[in-house]
Amino acid sequence: MKIIRATDKKQLALYFKRLISANSRVEAVVKSIIHDVAKNGDKALFKYNYRFDGFKSDKNNLKVTKAELQTATKCVEKEVIDAILIAKANICKFHSKQLKQKYEISVNGALTGIRYLPVSSAGLYVPGGKAVYPSTVLMNVLPAKIAGVKRIVICTPAGKDGTINPVVLAAAKICGVEEIYKTGGAQAVAAMAYGTKLIPKVDKITGPGNIFVATAKKLVFGQVGIDNISGPSEVLIIADKYADPEVTAADILSQAEHDEDATCILVTDSKKLAADTLAAISRQVKSLPKREIADAALKRGCAVLVENMNEAAQISNTFAPEHLQIISRHDRQIFNLINNAGAVFLGKYSPVALGDYIAGTNHVLPTSGTARFSSGLGVEDFIKRISYVKYSKSALKDIYPSLRSLAGAEKLEAHNKSVSIRL
């Protein structure tokens, strides 16, 4: 990590630049996979499962069986199951508040309203491979459940031996999902979007994934709904001189261990904190099991020196981080200056890990600066608004002169006539 000054706009732009989230080579590969799965269905799916994951799948082993689910749940340690249950309770409590109230406005026979309805089916992508993310199961499934989605599907890649990590399966079972397919990557996204014989298509696909998954989601968007196109994980920490450098260092590392491409940024008005944090990182990283990953990510990170916390907030808004930590006695005031962030962690005792796992907020968050215009996953992602209109004859008569003027201005005579013929 390097220390740079906020006034050095050139350096800042360099460090703030996200990795390009797709390129034409990846796009071409993903396009051909999607096309293949849309056309050849399960046959294509089996082929890619073997090619990318080494898993010899067929019509008998693509779907997780009830027996597998039960075995998995049994072999997970009790304390992990208990932790999943606590996380589930907190996530449900937090997300239930996002349910919406329908409304209706009625004035003299002119009635308009909104109904909120869940999508009929949702497909949730849970990354696999070397990493294991039971928490992602909770974060995707529970908002969909709360929204009222009837059919919830999980796709996650299996290992060579056709197994899926038991904690992932246990989390799915605890959340009430039993339709789980052993397939990952672009082929899983394609199957959920277009449907195959074994995997009926869904209406909406959510969840994080690597560049192939992200590119596939972008390409199938329109055919199916998606949440966000996610890139590598990010944290930006705003901290002042009162922050403990051992803590800020640990926070940087907890992001860096996720991914070689993760971005870690410290923004501070204290030159000392910046220097001490960097020193603490160098010490702490040595004992990390995922040191190699963290070291790679740290090369992309920086500490930005600002004049004051106002400037820190502005810098953060420009970056629009996925995770924002504010470690300062004035955390609330600084938070009031924040426009763009996925999730915010306030004060000394709120590490990002709380949101990753158990506080109840969602961890599927906007990356790559998309927090400028999008949000973390929520109940609302699984809900549609349907508006409706019901007029009485007299209400239609009352409004007709105005409607006629507007239809006239747009030269749409049949619009006008669709009213006049009724009166």
Next chain:
Amino acid sequence: MKIIRATDKKQLALYFKRLISANSRVEAVVKSIIHDVAKNGDKALFKYNYRFDGFKSDKNNLKVTKAELQTATKCVEKEVIDAILIAKANICKFHSKQLKQKYEISVNGALTGIRYLPVSSAGLYVPGGKAVYPSTVLMNVLPAKIAGVKRIVICTPAGKDGTINPVVLAAAKICGVEEIYKTGGAQAVAAMAYGTKLIPKVDKITGPGNIFVATAKKLVFGQVGIDNISGPSEVLIIADKYADPEVTAADILSQAEHDEDATCILVTDSKKLAADTLAAISRQVKSLPKREIADAALKRGCAVLVENMNEAAQISNTFAPEHLQIISRHDRQIFNLINNAGAVFLGKYSPVALGDYIAGTNHVLPTSGTARFSSGLGVEDFIKRISYVKYSKSALKDIYPSLRSLAGAEKLEAHNKSVSIRL
């Protein structure tokens, strides 16, 4: 229009198939335009404005001037201005109910919450060319205004002479938007997404457009937020034997006059209504100014015969229409069976034109079956959720064992350490 039976699944699939919303030729053209504008800015913009609209634009005439806005407002008839004001009032009233309440949950020092914030800037695309859509200005701008978006930009193509329809400008002025650029098509979308010297970039782009605009929106998604990718307009009318065929015919035509590619479907359990509607369409279409457009669209339309209204609702859910009309004495009961639709119009006196213009509901709606997973434009499209977490030391201590179990299951040691170092 042809009459088909719901049981004839082959015919049904044929008529229900939407025009493919993008093809590789269009995509290649749009990609090169976006690339050009992203790289060469206004120079590219000027070039395409001339190529596609015949408008010789430059740095002095790209932006609508205050004088132009004032002149436009003055030359629009009073009755049109009054109608715009009524529409505005109804749209504001209806959409204001979509504003969201932030919330906070606090238990023993463990605090989580959600803040809702508007995007900082929004770019609204208003189609131009032969058609004039002041109503689209209202439908895009007002939800953004209500959401609290500070900077609202409109892009709309100018005529060869560099003018924009005065009603469009008047509508913009009435809605309080004065940053209007004379540019359309993919180049306008690219400019709003990447920014040029003359058009600073925005965070979110909304609004309907032709295939070039729709494809451009899909391609810039991720760089910027978008609402939906819109295709040609659609109506599906569920009607029983009590419906007046002159009315259903007028409703079909009011959709058909929009676009040669519009889709018009009647679903009924009455053979007589189907036949009479078709006969009435043949009569009514003769007197339409936009007869040629309507005739072209009618070729793609059909009347579907069903056994009962339950089946009608299922057929409609499969099609997931942009506009759904239910003309039946049991309109409310049938509506209760509807899952997928953009906007619903109930009963004899609720033509779609009410929603197009003045009832208050939005007319930017999901097309091409995307109502399965998306909604009409609303205040929520311009609002982001930001979640936050603030724990006390003792709350962090309480939750730590569970968090440690989950981090352990995911083998993320630095996540664990980011908590333990604080305690």
